[in-house]
Amino acid sequence: MALRPCNQGKGARSSCGKGQNLIPAAPGVFNMGQREDAMILLTFVFAFGANGHDCTDCGAPLEGGGRHGGTGMSFYYADTLHGNYTTAGVALFYSSSGNIVLGTVPSGATVTKAFLVWAIVANAANSSMTFNGTPLAATATGTSPTPCRAGFGSTTYAYIADVTALVTGNGTYALAGFPTYTEGASLIVIYDLATDPLRNAVVYAGSYTLEGGIYAEYR
Numbered sequence: 001m002a003l004r005p006c007n008q009g010k011g012a013r014s015s016c017g018k019g020q021n022l023i024p025a026a027p028g029v030f031n032m033g034q035r036e037d038a039m040i041l042l043t044f045v046f047a048f049g050a051n052g053h054d055c056t057d058c059g060a061p062l063e064g065g066g067r068h069g070g071t072g073m074s075f076y077y078a079d080t081l082h083g084n085y086t087t088a089g090v091a092l093f094y095s096s097s098g099n100i101v102l103g104t105v106p107s108g109a110t111v112t113k114a115f116l117v118w119a120i121v122a123n124a125a126n127s128s129m130t131f132n133g134t135p136l137a138a139t140a141t142g143t144s145p146t147p148c149r150a151g152f153g154s155t156t157y158a159y160i161a162d163v164t165a166l167v168t169g170n171g172t173y174a175l176a177g178f179p180t181y182t183e184g185a186s187l188i189v190i191y192d193l194a195t196d197p198l199r200n201a202v203v204y205a206g207s208y209t210l211e212g213g214i215y216a217e218y219r
Helices: none
Strands: 028-032 035-047 069-091 097-102 110-122 139-145 155-162 171-176 182-192 198-210
Touching: 069 110, 097 182, 110 198, 155 198
Parallel strands: 035 198, 139 198
Antiparallel strands: 028 035, 069 097, 069 139, 069 182, 069 198, 097 171, 110 155, 110 182, 139 155
16 A cells, blocks of 8 residues: 655654645554654444344345445544554443543653544434533534434434643543434544654544445344
């Protein structure tokens, strides 16, 4: 998988733009000579058939159904720094609150950027969410077909919010105020750490429902 690097600039940190033609790939670290690139893909990918017996168009368990797709992923944010990123998440469906426990920011690191991403299944958009009691100003990043949540809606709506001012490092972060048909949420934290290699941390965000062709039906 090819990845075109961003221009580093003269300082320890510089930003990449949409014109750099960064190619989406699986999350991971890419060796770029003296620099490593961390590609962060914030997209919700679901396999049809999670509720196989009550999904009318998911097909047989070993065949899959006919629906998949979505708006896909788009460039959202990038930074070049001595550091890396880490994540933590929580399942939220049928819940009215939840906690994300972050414990993987290294000692000595400084948080430079943090995003909360989440998705709901509904018939209409609803970006309601509070983070440690603070209402979030969310950005819609995409839509895709429902992952067979019977009776809740026909569309998955994905959102992202900048929570940098609310994340200082490891700890427990409380979520509330979201619809009961919220699938889950993830916290993505980018941090500086002087002993880490120089990296481009590149964020893509969006929504896509993937039908893998085979799914496990359970009751």
